[in-house]
Amino acid sequence: MDSKRNSGLKEQILNASRLLLSQEGYRNFSLRKVARDVGVSATSVYLHFDSKDHLIHTLMEESIDYLNGKLEEVSIRQLEPIQKLQALAYEYVSFALQYPKEYQILYMAGTGEMARYPKDKFRKVRQGYEIVTRAIEEGVDRGLLDETQPRITAYTFWAQLHGVMSVVLSRRLDNRIDRNEFIEQAIDHIIYGFHVRTAIEAD
Amino acid sequence: MDSKRNSGLKEQILNASRLLLSQEGYRNFSLRKVARDVGVSATSVYLHFDSKDHLIHTLMEESIDYLNGKLEEVSIRQLEPIQKLQALAYEYVSFALQYPKEYQILYMAGTGEMARYPKDKFRKVRQGYEIVTRAIEEGVDRGLLDETQPRITAYTFWAQLHGVMSVVLSRRLDNRIDRNEFIEQAIDHIIYGFHVRTAIEAD
DNA sequence: GGCGTTGGTTAACGGTGTTAATTATTAAGT
């Protein structure tokens, strides 16, 4: 009925979903609302997505791909391992702050949505871990870090960051605390916790 | 129809809810299922709870109270600040591992449920932070820790722990990694990340 | 013309939270 017959309905659905999901959360997110927002019948969503889950997972995958790209960019920069880890942390934080809708969709997901996330796409989820693991291994090789199991450390690193941003974005942060200061100190703590020998001796 | 007419229906509802919620997640949790499980009509739930949210929040509050109690116990023990922080961390982890159902209900909650959590009950949520903050302040006073803003550090501490357990319990942990080893190392990192003075010099 | 393919529709099914009206059961008062 519009000028063009199908001016990227799929994209329209994704945009409306992104907005609705971040605004009203998973609980109040419904296909029928999405359909209403884009001015189309509810069942039309099924022309582009197999299910509500498929739609949500598409949204998640978008963000994962974007974030992975950003991390990869940082990863190939010629940086000292410690600075690289720091840069990775800030890149992650930047994504969360710059695209809160997208990040929230990811981090609001909770166990439920994650459990239903298709297994064959978990490769991408792991990609972030791989990048961090490589940076840590590099640090270990150069004698800057004393981590016996870089893979575990990578998980710890990621988990801590996730926890930090989870607190920041869910209003659980005491409002007497400045957000940026909190983030800076948190990242500082996380990096400092990685047994950085030279940093201590050099200071 | 049973022997006793109402043998703690409220408690039965809570038990069934705990189970269902942890097993099927928030997504597939429904009052009607709960009602069916306890063998009662769906609307009977409303005799004891104002809404689905109220039921869920009651469950959350239970766990928060329990955990706060455990943390308080640790807190009044006569321990050196560093050991106290470590003990608090392990208490938190123990709760998560010993009562995974309850912990999952809390940590699966995500932003949505948390946003709807009644404001006047957030005092209790903060209690955990207060306990950690006190421990850190004690460490600072005794010259054991070098933290300029204990409150921020407390939030960091908590956030990191949350992140770690979030990874552990949501199967996002690579299965080549031993769970306990991961947890130990993570806590080690977290504590070590707190600029610990004597620990470095004494070692 | 006829034909299938694409992009969309409406109708319907079983399930959901929640409310209103209704019935059974218990406790109290006199």
Add this chain to the structure above:
DNA sequence: ACTTAATAATTAACACCGTTAACCAACGCC
């Protein structure tokens, strides 16, 4: 013992949800 009030539970209904099936309209192609 009989009435009254409160309590505990029920059934019926509403509006919404994800999903499926059946249908319809426009287009390209022969």
